[in-house]
Amino acid sequence: MAEPPYAETYHRLTKYHPSTIGQGHHIDWNHPPEQFKDFAGAPRFDLRPYLPTGETEEWQALAGLKDPDGPFSLPQLSKLLFATNGVTAMAVGGGQKMYFRAAPSAGALYPTDLYLLVRGHADLPDGVFYYHVRDHALLEVYPKGLAPEGAELFKRLSEACFGDAAAAEAKVAIVATAVFWRSSWRYGDRAYRRCLLDTGHVLGNLDIVAPRLGLGVSAVGGFVDHEVAELLAIPEDKEGVLAVLPLHELGTASRPGPSARASSDVEPAPTDDAILGIHAASAITRDKAASAKAHAEDGDDFMLDPKYAFAAGTKLKTSGEDLSEEIEIAILRRRSTRVLNREPLKLAELADLLAFAYRPDLRLPHEQLPAYFDTSLLETFVVVNSVEGLEPGVYYFAPGFMELLSIRRGSVRNEIFHLALGQELARDASAVVVHTADLEAATKKYGSRAYRYLHLDAGHIGERLNIAAIRLGLGVSGIGGFFDDEVNELLNIPGKELCVYITCLGRPAP
Ligand SMILES: Cc1cc2nc3c(=O)[nH]c(=O)nc-3n(C[C@H](O)[C@H](O)[C@H](O)COP(=O)(O)O)c2cc1C
Structure with a gap:
């Protein structure tokens, strides 16, 4: 009998039972994970000057507010990133500063990071940027001169996304990743579930705020994992790409293609690490890309047909x-x-x-x-x-x-x-x-x-x-x-x- 897909095994392995809860995973309280990545010496673009300073009036005025320089201007990108995943509160405990973000996160561990891919921008060079939430700044990921040139960057992104039209046409794209250890430090193997849920919360904010700023978001779920990870230059044994989110000016998008694809379902290489196991098993690989079947969005729309017919409600x-x-x-x-x-x-x-x-x-x-x-x-x-x-x-x-x-x-x-x-x-x-x-x-x-x-x-x-x-x-x-x-x-x-x-x-x- 064929083995069930690894997702089912992972789900079973990470269940909580009353008899075993609290056993098995040791939390090293003396070594909590870092909440941010550091790109020491990287060129940085400060987004703070563009944030409204007062909470109410100025953010209120943001609704429907057009920026004269268009929806991709730095003021708009600054607001977009802040309201999606920025630091909206701070607390001090045990002499340490704790930063709370716009999206909630299990255990306030914040595994989700955002990257920005940019080309042809008035104020940013072509390249890949890490959104540093504490500093509210964009940090260049590639050392000077090593970033792929803009056209090449987006060509590679859209190829990794099976030629997705939104990715091919975009001038700015966000990529959401999870740094697994931030969550697994506390939650052990079950953390992959929380990394995904946390990232879903971040996507929720993005989707609510983007149209207010004149931006549309496409969500691409079908991409060759390794190729996108390579573009971001992330360490794949620690951090995984979870969503590719090309942006477009509202009213200008070509119809997004199918966004969700099946995984290649490569048997994961034996690993003791269940999180790397499930991330690998749910990946799409280039050599087996043909089996990564696409499913059109149409017809999968919003649970229109109730699955269960229970008594009148x-x-x-x-x-x-x-x-x-x-x-x-x-x-x-x-x-x-x-x-x-x-x-x-x-x-x-x-x-x-x-x-x-x-x-x-x-x-x-x-x-x-x-x-x-x-x-x-x-x-x-x-x-x-x-x-x-x-x-x-x-x-x-x-x-x-x-x-x-x-x-x-x-x-x-x-x-x-x-x-x-x-x-x-x-x-x-x-x-x-x-x-x-x-x-x-x-x-x-x-x-x-x-x-x-x-x-x-x-x-x-x-x-x-x-x-x-x-x-x-x-x-x-x-x-x-x-x-x-x-x-x-x-x-x-x-x-x-x-x-x-x-x-x-x-x-x-x-
Ligand atoms: C996926 C997920 C799971 C969570 N699980 C719990 C939980 O089991 N119990 C709880 O009290 N809070 C839970 N929270 C809330 C977090 O503790 C909270 O988001 C975090 O402390 C940050 O605080 P904030 O949401 O006020 O910004 C969860 C949040 C998320 C997104």
Whole structure:
């Protein structure tokens, strides 16, 4: 019998069980990972002078603000990178400065780094730049004179992306990577899941902010990993490329081609390192590129067809409030809520949250909708602890119909508390969104690379839930740790659906 794709093995190996949680992985508290890479002596381009200094007025004015020098000008790129992954808060603990970023990250470890590829820019030389979040600066990755010339750089990028039209035409592209050790220092082998979820959150911010600045984002998931890593000159045994994100001026893009491709499913070279194993197994290699089948986006759109037909449900009606107003202020203010107070959510609040995450305004042009990889891989279940007008219990969410279908009646507050490793956030949340996937079906479509897409998309949806919650004055936090094997039975979620991510929503305690 053929071996299952390695993604399934990795998922199994990294499950949390009540009997073994806390065992096996030793955290070296004396040697925490560095949060930033250092390119000593590299030419740097300071982006701070272009940031609005006051939080409200100037960021408010940013909405729809055109820069006379166009959407790729340094002021616009400065705002884009800041609101996507910049440092939005700082704390001092034990004599150390802690930097908190625009996107949340499991354990505040921030494995996600962003690189910028640029050509033909008025104020930047052609080349590859590392976005240093603490300094809010772009650092040139290649020593002087060694960077590929602009046309060559983007030719290589688009070739690595199978000739993707958006990559071929772009003048600026962002590439998101994860530095695995930052997260695995604390979370061991399971960290790859969190690297992907964290990066999905970053992509969520990018997608919300870019159109406000006149920019469209394409998300390319199908690329030859080694070729993109080589362009960035990153050490592949420590850092992996997770997404290629060409930018274009709104209204000028050619229709993006298929963005998600299957992995080559090369058997990973034997390694003791499960993270390098899953990253290699989910890679696309040049020699087996032919097997990296593309799947067109059309038809995979946004879970329009509910997968499960449960009993008649509750139709959700939004409040009609336009959450996109001043949405960038919500990104700047976003923090994960540490204590929720069990007070009920209004039904319309839950509807607004889910609509913002799953049903973005479909009147918007395609290029302004969230650039997910393949949302048909994901399903959503909602645990209702306390929502006005809804019986406590578990519901299946059908986004296309904005409907909640009951799958288990009666409170599961204690169960979700236990499942989330006894974290009070889950117990005291008013509603808990459980993102799931049928991993076997997903790997049939994309091989092990499915593992990347479904976690990136779940994190991306999670970020939209985060930003909508903050925008509505509600509380929110992601939860990446849960007892995998108990989720289905305790919540009555169909057995094939594996839990990918959890988002707690509610009212923040004062
Ligand atoms: C993928 C992911 C998993 C997380 N898991 C948990 C969790 O299990 N428990 C928790 O209290 N917070 C969790 N968080 C929230 C982080 O602790 C929080 O983002 C981090 O401390 C940074 O703070 P900030 O979000 O306020 O910027 C998670 C966040 C992400 C993105």
